[in-house]
Amino acid sequence: MAIAANLGFPRIGKNRELKRQIESYWQGETSVDALRAAGEQLRAEHWGLQVAAGIESVPVGDFSFYDHVLDTATMFGAVPERYLAYGEPGAFGSYFAMARGVAGPGGVAPLEMTKWFDTNYHYIVPELRRDTRFSLAWPKLLEEYREARRLGLPGRPVLLGPISLLRLSRAEHGAFDPLELLPRLLPAYQELLAGLAQAGAPVIQLDEPALAGDLPQGVIELFPSAYAALAEAAGQAGIFLASYFGSLAGQFEVLRRLPIRALHLDLVRAPRDLGELLALGVPESLSLSLGVVDGRNVWRTDLARALEPLRSATAAVGPDRVWVTPSCSLLHVPVRLEPERRLDPEIRGWLAFAVEKLEEVATLRRALEPGTATEDLFAASDAVADSRKDSGRRTRPEVQQRLQALTAGDAKRATPHEQRRSLQSERLKLPPLPTTTIGSFPQTPELRRLRAERRVGALSEEQYEEGIRGEIARVIRLQEEIGLDVLVHGEAERNDMVEYFGEQLEGFAVTAQGWVQSYGTRCVKPPIIYGDVRRAEPMTVKWLSYAQSLTDRPVKGMLTGPVTILQWSFVRDDQPRRDTCRQIALAIRDEVRDLEAAGIRAIQIDEPAFREGLPLRRDERDDYLAWAVECFRLATSGVSDETQIHSHMCYSEFNDIVDAIARLDADVISIEASRSDMALLRAFQDVRYPNEIGPGVYDIHSPRVPDAQEMAGHLRQALGVISPEQLWVNPDCGLKTRRFEEVVPTLRNMVAAARQVREETN
Numbered sequence: 001m002a003i004a005a006n007l008g009f010p011r012i013g014k015n016r017e018l019k020r021q022i023e024s025y026w027q028g029e030t031s032v033d034a035l036r037a038a039g040e041q042l043r044a045e046h047w048g049l050q051v052a053a054g055i056e057s058v059p060v061g062d063f064s065f066y067d068h069v070l071d072t073a074t075m076f077g078a079v080p081e082r083y084l085a086y087g088e089p090g091a092f093g094s095y096f097a098m099a100r101g102v103a104g105p106g107g108v109a110p111l112e113m114t115k116w117f118d119t120n121y122h123y124i125v126p127e128l129r130r131d132t133r134f135s136l137a138w139p140k141l142l143e144e145y146r147e148a149r150r151l152g153l154p155g156r157p158v159l160l161g162p163i164s165l166l167r168l169s170r171a172e173h174g175a176f177d178p179l180e181l182l183p184r185l186l187p188a189y190q191e192l193l194a195g196l197a198q199a200g201a202p203v204i205q206l207d208e209p210a211l212a213g214d215l216p217q218g219v220i221e222l223f224p225s226a227y228a229a230l231a232e233a234a235g236q237a238g239i240f241l242a243s244y245f246g247s248l249a250g251q252f253e254v255l256r257r258l259p260i261r262a263l264h265l266d267l268v269r270a271p272r273d274l275g276e277l278l279a280l281g282v283p284e285s286l287s288l289s290l291g292v293v294d295g296r297n298v299w300r301t302d303l304a305r306a307l308e309p310l311r312s313a314t315a316a317v318g319p320d321r322v323w324v325t326p327s328c329s330l331l332h333v334p335v336r337l338e339p340e341r342r343l344d345p346e347i348r349g350w351l352a353f354a355v356e357k358l359e360e361v362a363t364l365r366r367a368l369e370p371g372t373a374t375e376d377l378f379a380a381s382d383a384v385a386d387s388r389k390d391s392g393r394r395t396r397p398e399v400q401q402r403l404q405a406l407t408a409g410d411a412k413r414a415t416p417h418e419q420r421r422s423l424q425s426e427r428l429k430l431p432p433l434p435t436t437t438i439g440s441f442p443q444t445p446e447l448r449r450l451r452a453e454r455r456v457g458a459l460s461e462e463q464y465e466e467g468i469r470g471e472i473a474r475v476i477r478l479q480e481e482i483g484l485d486v487l488v489h490g491e492a493e494r495n496d497m498v499e500y501f502g503e504q505l506e507g508f509a510v511t512a513q514g515w516v517q518s519y520g521t522r523c524v525k526p527p528i529i530y531g532d533v534r535r536a537e538p539m540t541v542k543w544l545s546y547a548q549s550l551t552d553r554p555v556k557g558m559l560t561g562p563v564t565i566l567q568w569s570f571v572r573d574d575q576p577r578r579d580t581c582r583q584i585a586l587a588i589r590d591e592v593r594d595l596e597a598a599g600i601r602a603i604q605i606d607e608p609a610f611r612e613g614l615p616l617r618r619d620e621r622d623d624y625l626a627w628a629v630e631c632f633r634l635a636t637s638g639v640s641d642e643t644q645i646h647s648h649m650c651y652s653e654f655n656d657i658v659d660a661i662a663r664l665d666a667d668v669i670s671i672e673a674s675r676s677d678m679a680l681l682r683a684f685q686d687v688r689y690p691n692e693i694g695p696g697v698y699d700i701h702s703p704r705v706p707d708a709q710e711m712a713g714h715l716r717q718a719l720g721v722i723s724p725e726q727l728w729v730n731p732d733c734g735l736k737t738r739r740f741e742e743v744v745p746t747l748r749n750m751v752a753a754a755r756q757v758r759e760e761t762n
């Protein structure tokens with residue numbers, strides 16, 4: 001019989017219990033033992049939920065106190081020397097030191113963090129040296145597997161495979177290709193696999209998501225011998241090889257011949273992969289895991305449609321060699337729908353979170369069994385599909401018409417930037433090397449209290465708004481006093497830069513508890529886009545007009561861009577992403593124009609997720625960049641020449657998209673640079689950036705207060721590749737995670753640095 005399996009489960013807990021426990025441990029309020037016990041309890045609970053949903057093979061090892069890539073590197077002893085002072089591999093001391101650094105004198109910076117493929121989950125980048133020695137240094141997976149067995153769980157150990165682990169790692173000083181270390185890493189994996197087999201594991205899942213992107217020459221050739229060695233060590237247990245987020249087309253000649261027991265296909269992202277593999281032929285020893293339930297989105301599965309590939313696979317290889325699964329780990333969706341009682345019932349009926357998705361997997365697997373009654377569930381699924389199709393909530397004819405009526409001119413400013421530049425700097429009365437910040441100011445405990453009290457109804461709307469105005473007035477005064485040139489209102493009214501807009505736009509639903517892990521203990525609640533997007537009324541104008549009324553200096557309007565809103569929401573699956581993005585762009589365009597009409601002279605449209613949307617495969621990238629650029633321009637081109645459009649991006653590798661960034665035609669762009677010691681500037685050596693630009697001169701992710709000398713040095717460095725008329729002075733991201741005690745002296749130093757370098761260039 002076919003098997004209903006899961007690939008990975010959200011680990012943060014349905015009420016973010018893990019977040020609370022870990023943060024309390026960091027505060028020194030929870031002991032090591034208590035934190036370990038909390039982890040154990042959460043694992044048991046999550047396993048229980050999966051079994052109750054009908055899952056017959058449950059992943060073990062997907063739990064993590066911070067990140068599974070960090071876990072894997074740590075298990076194999078890849079802990080850089082400088083962290084070992086805080087504890088042996090696997091001890092919380094060294095583990096959290098790698099994840100978040102240790103503050104204070106004699107402290108240590110954390111390892112780098114970056115995005116997990118095309119998701120908004122961030123992993124810790126392992127750092128390897130040419131002489132890194134691997135060993136089975138931390139028995140985490142063995143212990144968790146034994147724990148699962150003690151509970152009588154039908155568990156299946158899962159871990160990141162060796163080739164993807166190395167592909168995701170960074171060589172110290174970039175001095176070599178981490179894949180060169182594969183021969184030395186394999187014995188450590190072999191030892192672990194042998195141990196798991198001995199502990200009774202029926203099969204072991206190795207994730208190789210690196211397979212779904214563009215594989216550099218030679219990488220696929222590493223698989224046969226590596227997997228031969230791994231399979232030998234796993235012996236009886238056999239290997240379940242999983243890749244997701246993209247197609248394996250072109251790799252099947254190699255993959256199907258590997259000595260593995262099962263191969264997983266992400267049929268949501270790559271529906272044609274099954275046909276390709278079946279056409280080549282599936283060896284008798286190989287089972288197929290078919291990811292037919294979308295692990296990246298929140299819509300209920302159309303069961304009848306999902307059943308089709310399962311049936312063709314069953315016909316080809318027989319029911320005993322089919323696994324029914326979600327397309328990827330469910331890490332990227334909320335735990336369950338149950339707490340969402342405030343959602344519109346019709347829309348709620350369209351949704352499935354992790355637990356509901358597993359129920360769908362179980363239903364599909366039962367439907368493969370002759371004589372099992374699943375008709376009711378299929379009928380219900382058909383009814384949902386029909387209800388979505390016919391629902392009036394989904395379509396708004398006026399939005400469709402507006403999209404249809406767009407012309408090329410709508411995505412273009414009236415004149416080129418050179419012309420706009422002089423008009424703007426005259427109107428804004430800016431000095432050379434103008435100073436500004438990225439938008440948010442510290443979110444103080446008082447501010448959080450204000451929001452919490454409003455949520456529970458302890459404050460009237462009026463009292464709340466008065467509180468926010470007080471905060472705005474405070475940061476305006478502060479910025480004037482520090483001497484910044486372009487001010488911001490501070491974003492006190494926003495919980496989150498996407499959710500804030502999701503709450504106000506039509507076509508969006510927001511959840512109460514729909515948390516998804518972003519990195520470590522940080523979670524976000526992505527809004528759900530279910531229908532055509534429309535802005536019912538101005539969203540930010542009230543706050544910005546108030547801020548501008550307090551000062552003669554320009555206050556910069558602050559909006560989240562269409563690509564970032566799209567990227568950080570769950571999007572509809574009934575129309576292409578680009579169309580949804582265009583609709584959002586039009587809503588933002590209306591807001592931009594209203595801000596302009598209210599006297600706001602500079603408006604920033606943040607696009608920190610612009611690069612994250614880049615498809616994993618190179619041949620799909622130009623297409624994405626074309627529509628993403630167009631959407632940004634649609635949002636920003638409705639203003640007059642005198643209105644200055646800013647944008648901001650961060651956490652990104654820019655070098656390969658500098659062209660696209662130039663095509664955004666923002667008057668000013670601020671980008672992260674200081675963390676990589678201005679390495680970003682290299683991108684501007686070859687491509688002359690045409691508009692104005694502010695490479696961040698200090699790292700807001702650290703509590704450190706850099707002095708004016710240091711920041712002046714960064715500015716001088718920037719002047720090596722950027723002309724003085726183009727250069728802006730700003731931090732590298734918003735200040736909301738910092739404290740005023742750090743922010744105020746740093747901004748004073750930043751202004752001093754700007755003044756100093758201004759004099760030198762005059």
Ligand code: GLN
Pocket residue numbers: 438439440491497558606608648649650733734735736
């Ligand atoms: N304007 C936002 C802020 O300052 C930008 C945040 C971001 O880049 N992620 O907080």
Ligand code: ZN
Pocket residue numbers: 438608648649650651732733734
């Ligand atoms: Zn940023």
